[in-house]
Amino acid sequence: MDFGNFLAALTPLNLAVAMFGVVAGTLIGSIPGLTATMAVAVLVPISFSMAPETALILLGAIYTGAIYGGAYAAILLNTPGTPSAIATTFDGYPLAKRGKGDLAVAIACFSSVFGGLVGAFALLFLAPPLASVALAFGPVEYFWLSIFGLSLIASLSQGNLMMGLAGGALGMIMSTVGVAEISADIRLTFGSQTMISGFEVVGAMIGLYCIPVLIDMCSTGEKHLKITGDVAKMPILSAARITFNSKFNLIRSSIIGTLVGILPGAGGSVAGLVAYTEAKRTAKPHQRFGEGEPDGIIATESANNATVGGGFIPTLVLGIPGTPPDAVILGALMVQGVRTGPELFQSNGSIVYTFIYGLLIATVLMLPIGLIIGRYAYKSIVTIPKAVLVPTVGFMTIIGTYAIRNSISDVVVMLCLGVFGWLISKYGFSASPIVLGLILGPIAEQGFVQAWTIGAAVNNLPGMFFGRPLSQGIIAVTLISLILPWYLSRKKQIKADT
Amino acid sequence: MIDSSAKAVAAAPTDRGSRLGSILVASLLIIIGFITLYDATSYTDVDSKVFPQTSAIALILFSTLAIGKQIVQPTAVSGIELGSWWRRIVLVSSMLLACALMPYTGLLIACVLTFTLGLIASMHDKWTNRKAIVYFLSGLSIIVCFYLLFKFALHVPLP
Numbered sequence: 001m002d003f004g005n006f007l008a009a010l011t012p013l014n015l016a017v018a019m020f021g022v023v024a025g026t027l028i029g030s031i032p033g034l035t036a037t038m039a040v041a042v043l044v045p046i047s048f049s050m051a052p053e054t055a056l057i058l059l060g061a062i063y064t065g066a067i068y069g070g071a072y073a074a075i076l077l078n079t080p081g082t083p084s085a086i087a088t089t090f091d092g093y094p095l096a097k098r099g100k101g102d103l104a105v106a107i108a109c110f111s112s113v114f115g116g117l118v119g120a121f122a123l124l125f126l127a128p129p130l131a132s133v134a135l136a137f138g139p140v141e142y143f144w145l146s147i148f149g150l151s152l153i154a155s156l157s158q159g160n161l162m163m164g165l166a167g168g169a170l171g172m173i174m175s176t177v178g179v180a181e182i183s184a185d186i187r188l189t190f191g192s193q194t195m196i197s198g199f200e201v202v203g204a205m206i207g208l209y210c211i212p213v214l215i216d217m218c219s220t221g222e223k224h225l226k227i228t229g230d231v232a233k234m235p236i237l238s239a240a241r242i243t244f245n246s247k248f249n250l251i252r253s254s255i256i257g258t259l260v261g262i263l264p265g266a267g268g269s270v271a272g273l274v275a276y277t278e279a280k281r282t283a284k285p286h287q288r289f290g291e292g293e294p295d296g297i298i299a300t301e302s303a304n305n306a307t308v309g310g311g312f313i314p315t316l317v318l319g320i321p322g323t324p325p326d327a328v329i330l331g332a333l334m335v336q337g338v339r340t341g342p343e344l345f346q347s348n349g350s351i352v353y354t355f356i357y358g359l360l361i362a363t364v365l366m367l368p369i370g371l372i373i374g375r376y377a378y379k380s381i382v383t384i385p386k387a388v389l390v391p392t393v394g395f396m397t398i399i400g401t402y403a404i405r406n407s408i409s410d411v412v413v414m415l416c417l418g419v420f421g422w423l424i425s426k427y428g429f430s431a432s433p434i435v436l437g438l439i440l441g442p443i444a445e446q447g448f449v450q451a452w453t454i455g456a457a458v459n460n461l462p463g464m465f466f467g468r469p470l471s472q473g474i475i476a477v478t479l480i481s482l483i484l485p486w487y488l489s490r491k492k493q494i495k496a497d498t
Numbered sequence: 499m500i501d502s503s504a505k506a507v508a509a510a511p512t513d514r515g516s517r518l519g520s521i522l523v524a525s526l527l528i529i530i531g532f533i534t535l536y537d538a539t540s541y542t543d544v545d546s547k548v549f550p551q552t553s554a555i556a557l558i559l560f561s562t563l564a565i566g567k568q569i570v571q572p573t574a575v576s577g578i579e580l581g582s583w584w585r586r587i588v589l590v591s592s593m594l595l596a597c598a599l600m601p602y603t604g605l606l607i608a609c610v611l612t613f614t615l616g617l618i619a620s621m622h623d624k625w626t627n628r629k630a631i632v633y634f635l636s637g638l639s640i641i642v643c644f645y646l647l648f649k650f651a652l653h654v655p656l657p
Contacts, residue, residue: 034652038652042651042652042653160564160567160573162560162561162563162564162567163520163524163560163564165556165560166524166527166556166557166560166561166564168556169531169553169554169556169557169560170527170530170557172549172553172556173530173531173534173550173553173554173557176549176550176553180541180543180545180546182543182545182546183541183542183543183545183546184543185541185542185543185546187537187538187541187546187550188533188534188537188550190537211590214589215586215589215590216581217620218582218585218586218589218616218619218620219581219582219583219585219586220580220581220582220622221622221623385623385633386620386622387617387620387621387622387623387633388617388633388636388637389620390589390616390619390620391589391592391612391613391614391615391616391617391619391620391637392613392637392640392641394589394592394593394612394613394616395609395612395613395616395637395640395641395644396644397593398593398596398597398605398609398612399605399609399644399645399648399656402605402654402656403648403652403654403656406654406655408597408600408601408657411593411596411597412594412597415590415593415594415597418590419590423523424523426516426519426575426577426578426579427516427519427520427522427523427575427577428520428523428564428568428573428575429520429523437553441549441553444549445549448548448549449545449548449549452545452548453545
């Protein structure tokens, strides 16, 4: 790590590549159905002819841009552009419905940049020690982490906990459809070839979040989003003030994002959900999460962008991809002849440090680029006539879902889930617990079955599930998350009664 | 801070139709739970059974409790508000139609047809010739641009 590497990252080519990567990533990430993984995978061939550090800067910039771009559709259309932006819909869309979509987009931009910088600095200064955290996580810790994520259902249920828990259980059942990963049994397909590969998470998410909005939008003549200010001006200063006034939330969520990013397989969606849970758990009495609370956007967006730097830590230090896009980047590194591993920081130090500085620069560039693209995205969504917007978004859901696995069946499943999601949302059941179950179900199942098998083999199941210090820590945090809000409200009620 | 009107809405008994709707949805979830339990009996490996069975039991339990709560202490649910049914049906049907047509006509033609039907379903203002032409052409250009982007830039093998 020296100043020369920083200057190497500042060459005109590297700056141009970083800028292109952020723009391309943001645009691709903003389209529902096109994930950060797809953005990196689609553009990876461009990097083959580049020097390794330039190639890495390009891929890192695409990745970070795509994670941020997912917030646009989440905020303006209630459809997470990428799975990382799921929790952004919880408060982003309600805030946009209140006429503050531009503010929400700007807050998302500031938070994403801050989170991205925290993740990149962790990669710069703490990569080797943090990589050991990833190794300390066994199957049982993944199981408990997913249970911690599922505890968010309690706060997403909005007044009807039972309906929320039922939705979460339904999502977990949906996650089991298809071929079982561990034992290869075919589950819940009822002879259908289509369902053998199970529910496609992104397609299901598009259906459950976006189709209900389209159905509601077309049925009445009301405007899609209110406009309270001048659409040509972004409330940049207000957004910066709101974001940086929430310092503790911002820092905590960025650290959560970095740590979750380090864990292989967890990714931005889990980071966003965990950070959102924590933000909601520690909310002040006047904050109303789920109804357009800026802290909800800040938590999710800072956490999901922090997973970019965090995810690179095990990828570069251990050769284990932290997140799915990291797996694609790892493949690109192999093509470049760069061998990842503990010695990488010594043997190829100049490549690694130039890349990390490049990632930092790309993240900083995301601020102006993100605000400019965000302004146009907001302006387009609020000014396009609803008659054009609804079928256009409908078309994008079709092409986006199709593109994931080149499957028309996925589009049909997406539409059916959309109608189902719309119907149940009218009767008190929310789509969010279902999506949560669908995402966390496979992590929970795999962790549970592996831990059970190991525990049974060593004849110590209780010790396996409850005896490891890391597991105990996660269980304790989960219990606190569940019990503390109830305890505080009860205490407040008793105080009010007396 | 919850305002008094919101409190009133939360406390007010829901109308019978919406409450019945909630109970029906919860009953449907219970049926899904039992189907999952039945399906799990055919799995050969215990590792495949444990998670779906646990989830199914949780689904049945929580859905039953949700029904009980809705009967004893009903919570406010919106139900299906006013709005045009034909528009909803045309929109969803047009998207399903695109799926049916795609293998025969290709994605482009199928989606142009879907867009046209969606445009009709979502149009609440009075039609004029100018609006019809401008809206259709703008939609067409968006569809063609995205088609070209996916097919040639992103190399998605679109039908």
